Amino acid sequence: MTWLITGGAGYIGAHVARAMNDAGEKVVVLDDMSSGIVKRLPESVPLVRGSVLDRELLDHTLAGHGVTGVIHLAAKKQVGESVEQPLRYYEENVHGLTVLLDAVVKAGIRKFLFSSSAAVYGVPEAEVIPESAPCLPINPYGETKLAGEWLVRAAGRAHGLSTACLRYFNVAGTARPELADTGVFNIIPMFFDRLTRGEAPRIFGDDYPTPDGTCIRDYIHVADLADAHLTVARRLAVQDTAGDLTVNIGRGEGVSVRELADLVNEVTGRGVTPVVEARRPGDAAKAVASVERIGRELGWSASRDVREMVESAWEGWCLRHPEARGA
Template identity: 75%
Template sequence: MTWLITGGAGYIGAHVARAMTDAGERVLVLDDLSAGHPARLPSGIPLVEGSSLDGDLLKRVLAEHAVTGVVHLAARKQVGESVAQPTRYYRENVGGLTTLLEAVAEAGIKRFVFSSSAAVYGNPDVDLITEDTECAPVNPYGETKLAGEWLVRAAGRAHGIATVCLRYFNVAGAAAPELADTGVFNIVPMVFDRLTRDEAPRIFGDDYPTPDGTCIRDYIHVADLAEAHLAAARRLTAADASGDLTVNIGRGEGVSVRELITVIG
């Protein structure tokens, strides 16, 4: 087996690349390095600099490296940016996935893991979100992830590709310092950024119907998320692998924003 990991030099992607390599899987990475860093990758992992929008490059990489499975993480992922630049998000997230699936189908590859997002659910009024909860994304980022799932499943049915879509919640942590999230967009790095500047962390919204008034979220450590991607990839190598799976990845235990800030501080 040889797995292509798109976006594999990014924060989550590099953790996936390391987890799969440590488990003995053969991997290579495709990344345009707009948010990824080559230094995150373990030595020996081939890195191809390029975009999933480049169909000719994809076909060449899949053929030259005899790729037999794909783990697709490459995507733009900032909610606010997606609201300001929706066409860019649809072009890169959905268009890039379309181009990749076309190359995968042409190459006869039969295993595909799609790194989706719990953003497909929007803001459901339920205590526990399951895979059967209605999908109603509230921003273009979530819309592109849901459209991506539809596309992955349709391509899987049409071309006999076994697929897994992973919907995960709020990602935090790092397995090693060099793998840390360098962007200040998610709550944990935002809190650390404020603290390192001797400023108090800011809380947006303190009137939620929760014990301390702040939003409760499910946080998953990025190393656990990487292991989930590895498990999904290995599930697709099983003798009975077929059809499609959709799986939520989380701890199933909520933590409020105020509780999280207290732990970090």
């Protein structure tokens, strides 16, 4: 098979592209380079620069590279920005997916893997969240991911596609320093950024009904996430009949924000006491993935722990911010 990976030069996408390529899968990347970096990709992986909104480019790419399966990661993903720019998020994340799926169907492609998010659950009541939990997103980003799932499944049923929707929990770490996340939107790089600037990391709320009062989250190493994509893609490749698989991607274990801050201090060699600020609206006390379904259906489980995530992320951060080591 030949897999098209949209958004494949981004942080997660490049890890997926490398994992697929290293495993002997044939891949081609489509990326608009809004957050992608060319050097993240192996030289042997073709890169097509452009958007999934460009139907002519999609048709040319699918036919020209003999694509037989698609892994769709291209999307806007900043929660706060989605609140400020909902029209842009629906255009990029939902309309872009519509254009892509139409091109896929017309090209006769029957394998489609969609990058979704735990944001579809909103603020769940269950502390350990199964895929059957109600989906009640609380921001436009989560809404676009849920709408994307609906669209993927509907297209699959109507056109005989084998589809999969992967609901990521909190992605962290890096397989190698040069592939690290360059954004400062997730908690670990936010901690690193504050420490590098000589400021104390921030904890939002310490009065939650948890053992230490701070929120508990499920973190997944990006290399494990990439391996999960490879596992699911290979299942789709050998699947003879149409159908949908929706699975959580996490470790099934929670880590509190304070525990994470302590680990960051330990890995970076700092001893900075975090400052506690007011709760952020919409933060659940605890959100941990149930990983029973992916274990049962695919025999897959994460293999890397939170320390590996923090240590690898720190190496990646220091590659781009060498002053951080002596800060």
